[in-house]
Each structure stands twice: as structure tokens, then as C-alpha cells.
Amino acid sequence: MSDENDVGEVLAGICEAAAQLILPLWKTGLTVHAKADESPVTEADRRGEALILEHLGRRFPGVPVISEEDASEFGTPEAIGPRFFLVDPVDGTKAFVRGDPNFTVNIALIVDGRPVAGAVNAPPTGETWFTQGGRAMKRVNGGAAQPVRVRPWPKGKAVALISHTMKDETRQKLMDEYGFDLPEPMDSSIKFVRIAEGAADIYPRHGPTMEWDIAAGHAVLEQAGGSVLTPEGRPVLYGKAAEGFRNGWFVAKGG
Template sequence: MSALREACVALAIDAGAAILAVYAQDFAVEHKDDASPLTQADLASHRIIADGLRALAPDIPVLSEEDADIPWSVRQGWSRHWLVDPLDGTREFVKKNGEFTVNIALVENGRPVLGVVYAPVPGTLLHAAAGEGAWLRTAAGDVAVATRRPAALPLRVAASRSHLDPRTAAALARMGETERIGLGSSLKFCRIAEGLIDVYPRFGPTSEWDTAAAQCVLEEAGGAVLRLDGQPLAYNRKESLLNPDFIALGDLRLPWRDWLAEPAHG
């Protein structure tokens, strides 16, 4: 696993360099069928990672946001696969606010067992493998990261500073004293893993490639990404590649079920 992880780290850094080459220029923005933006940086990153993973492990299939049209009849036979978001946070990329990431995960039997998340603008890279902890790559070597436990008030919550959907607003109200932190892409999970944020509630659509790599990092740092029924977010378990609603936590002792409970009526 450590050889695979180092290879994924190298691919993420190479993909990040290709992304930054586009980021430094004026670039065209296309739109997919779902109206989400697509740039040449997404495609360049995808090619580097997909080609690299296929050369690294030809027997492991690759599912990437930019090559996701793989029938469920094929996917349901996979016991493991690579799950890639070549550029998570394309909207942030287009805004040029730096809050975008490269994400590479290895999924085995529905669980992310290896994760690499690279933020090219600050040059921050976190990586993890099941049972081996979560690590921040620095010039001096790897530094272990861990979630903030116990969390202290005010709770630091990854949520928009300007606009909240009604369910998130209600959850925040139940949390009590909070500090809202706006942040793009999978960086939200990484900040929880580093002990800088406590909670990220997500109501609304995300795709499996948005979360897998960072979920591995967060779990190995001591946190969790849970569906609202309390089970960990799982992968390639159904035809749709959309995730259910979830909450990411640094400290599993937090009363998150109380925050998400719908008020009784009548």
C-alpha cells in the first residue's frame, strides 16, 4: 500500500502542476450537461492521473469525474477501483480563489482505503491509508495530523458565510455557539482532519469522487464521514454515483444526531 500511496502522491503533484499551468493563463470554461463548469485543467489533470493509475495497476479500474460513464452492470462487479476527482472545486478554480484540490482514492469493497488530497495553490498535500494514519507532506517529511478532540466551543463549522440552505441553518441553530468557515472543495474534510474545523454537515448533492479520498484522510485522522443513519459513507454500492446527505466530524462524541433531528410537529 505504501508504494501505491507514493505513486498516487507523485501523480497528484504532477496533475497539480498541469492545473497551475492553466490557472496562470486566461482559460476557456465549458459547461457539462448538468451546467457544472469544465476547463482544460480538469481534462489535463484527468489524463495524467488516469494514464498513471492504469500504468501503475492495470488490473484496477479507474472511475474519474471526467470518465464516469461506466455502466452499473460493469461497476457492480468491481471489488476495488480507483476513484478520482482530477479537479475538485472547478468553480473555485474559475474564481481563482485557490480553494480547489486533486483527489485520488482507492476503494475496496465500498470503503476508501487510500486517499491523497493535494491543493496546488498552497502546495498542501495530505495522504492516508487504512490503518496507517493521516499525514501532511512537508519539505522536512511527513507530519501526522489528527482531529480536534474534544471539540471546544465555539464549534468550527464548514458552512457558507453568506448563504445557508434551511436544513443547514437549522442544524447550526441546534449546535449553539459556532464559528462558520467558508471553504471550497474537499479542503473542508482536510481542515477537520488537521483539527482546524470540527463539523461539516452536507445536505444536497455531492458525487462519490468528491468525498472518497478526503474521507480516508479524515477517518485515519480520527474522524468520520457518516450518513444520517450513522453508517459511514460507502462507495460503488448502487447505480447512482451521488452521495446521500452526510455529516463529517472530527470528534464522534459530538451530539450530531441531535443537531440533525427534525423538529416534532403537532
């Protein structure tokens, strides 16, 4: 394993390679299959995952990988060591199927329950966010990377990124609880990195997610100066094998 400060850039390159494979399949009317939990999966998910697993196996031999589609088909392990990767080859498959642009490729390195490195790519825009040297970076279409940072909470103009399917009464309850002003529906882990780059302020999630859904975005947001905490203010931890790698509620927040 190379220095963890450098792993994020390696993961960014792998995400970008997967994106090049996935993007030509977008808006092509791919057959949508139902997984055991009734969530959708397409050939893009499967091809992207195969490429990512091949690259990780070559670059980081011996480091375990927990990946969404493999976990869906074969189940999650009963135990996991202190160091492993979490992979979601297409986060936001429903958006991908609808033809919406908010889907992402995600890889995170977990060490002792914390996401120490990660990369998130948005294939339709060519944007990649990744961790490097304790900072969050962004590059577009392979160009020069620039650091990104959360913005201070803009009183009266705070933007919350929420689910497309959120009911009006739930949205109002969250507005009252967290004090944001402008709810904006958005799919996938791109919510984390939009907060990380200062384009939004909060993502309250009072609903189920899996560890691979959020770990990469969590890593980027944290190194951009933000936080991902439980509603009680405790850290969100990873490697919860006993819970099938499911997350509880959390709040992702900028400055």
C-alpha cells in the same frame, strides 16, 4: 497492487504531478465549458485527469478507475468490482475559475465499499494530505511528511466548514442541529483535510455530491481519527453504481 498501507503515498505523488500541470493554468482566463449537468469544466480538469489516468494505468494495471470528467462525458458503469479508484482532477472547479485557492486534486482507492487509501493535494499551497500505514500524513511542497490528527471538539468554538452558497436559514438550521459555533465558507474536498489536521471540526453536507468528490478526503479524515457518516450514523459507502455513484447526505466530523 502494492500493500494498501503504501498506496496513499503513491497516490500523493500522482496528485502532486497533476498539480504541477494544473497550477500554471490557474488565473489564466481559461475557457469554461458546461457539462451535461451544467457544472463547469476547463482544460485544467481535462489535462489533470489525463495525467492521473496515465499514471494509475502504469502503476496499477488492471484496477478500474472512475473519474469525474470521463464519467461526465461517457457515463458511469452499470457495475463495478470490489476494488477501484475514484478520481477528481480538480474538485472545486468553480473556485478555480473564480481565482480562489480552495480547489484540490483527489484520488482514492476503494475496496469493498470503503475508502482504504487516498490523497488530496491543494495546488496553490503545495499541501498534500495522504494515508500511510493507518495514519493520515501531510507534506508541503514535497517536504518531509508529518502525521496529522483531528482535534477534540472545542466547546463554544467549534468550526463548521460549509458551502459558499448556503442560505442563512439553512446555516442556522445546521448550527442548531449539530451544535457548532463558527461557520466558515469553503469550497472543495479541502474541508475534509482541514478537519483531519485539526483546523476545523465538522462539515455537514445536506445536498448532492458524487463519490469522486469526497472519497479521498474521507480516507484521510478517517485515518486521522475522524468520521464520515450519514445523518443516521451509518457508514458512507462507495461503488453505488445503481445510483450513478451519487452520495446521499453525510456529516464529516473530527474528534
